[in-house]
Amino acid sequence: NAGVTQTPKFRVLKTGQSMTLLCAQDMNHEYMYWYRQDPGMGLRLIHYSVGEGTTAKGEVPDGYNVSRLKKQNFLLGLESAAPSQTSVYFCASGPVTLTQYFGPGTRLTVL
Amino acid sequence: TQLLEQSPQFLSIQEGENLTVYCNSSSVFSSLQWYRQEPGEGPVLLVTVVTGGEVKKLKRLTFQFGDARKDSSLHITAAQTGDTGLYLCCGGSNYKLTFGKGTLLTVNP
Numbered sequence: 074n075a076g077v078t079q080t081p082k083f084r085v086l087k088t089g090q091s092m093t094l095l096c097a098q099d100m101n102h103e104y105m106y107w108y109r110q111d112p113g114m115g116l117r118l119i120h121y122s123v124g125e126g127t128t129a130k131g132e133v134p135d136g137y138n139v140s141r142l143k144k145q146n147f148l149l150g151l152e153s154a155a156p157s158q159t160s161v162y163f164c165a166s167g168p169v170t171l172t173q174y175f176g177p178g179t180r181l182t183v184l
Numbered sequence: 185t186q187l188l189e190q191s192p193q194f195l196s197i198q199e200g201e202n203l204t205v206y207c208n209s210s211s212v213f214s215s216l217q218w219y220r221q222e223p224g225e226g227p228v229l230l231v232t233v234v235t236g237g238e239v240k241k242l243k244r245l246t247f248q249f250g251d252a253r254k255d256s257s258l259h260i261t262a263a264q265t266g267d268t269g270l271y272l273c274c275g276g277s278n279y280k281l282t283f284g285k286g287t288l289l290t291v292n293p
Contacts, residue, residue: 113285115286170278172229
């Protein structure tokens with residue numbers, strides 16, 4: 074039982090490049106979330122999903138897209154990366170709303 | 185916009201001391217959670233409180249949810265170096281989740 078895993082762990086992009094972050098959970102959780110964590114800003118919710126095939130915007134959704142085609146996976150896409158998107162990204166999942174188990178994070182740098 | 189204010193922002197104490205950190209809001213939450221995050225890792229859920237006035241204990245950690253469900257506190261008795269980390273509170277209503285910025289606790293040997 075691996076819990077919540079995130080791929081990749083580290084990534085460096087140039088401005089304008091695109092990439093997809095993958096989150097996978099093996100706990101059969103309905104709810105999945107994407108956060109970014111920045112110094113002095115805390116954790117901020119980007120997008121979330123309440124079940125397979127559903128997505129919704131969180132607090133800071135601009136510049137990101139998500140997809141939940143399979144229950145166990147939640148993908149976060151950056152279509153055209155900007156330096157302001159340099160951050161640590163965390164995925165979380167939960168069996169019910171408001172209960173979250175976090176992955177280890179992806180450290181993204183945009184030059 | 186729901187905001188959660190955590191205090192203090194930083195706390196440095198000696199092993200064996202007691203401490204309390206706070207999480208306050210002007211909004212009512214249906215539940216509130218506390219997490220601990222260590223450097224380079226994701227937050228780990230410590231407790232969820234859902235009832236106003238609720239008190240939960242986890243070994244040396246005591247969590248309390250305010251009667252009006254707007255605030256919470258975390259008390260640690262006889263702190264140990266292993267308690268060092270970033271303590272985050274998170275309030276929820278429906279699907280909206282709001283994190284405080286955290287209290288960075290350092291317990292010195």
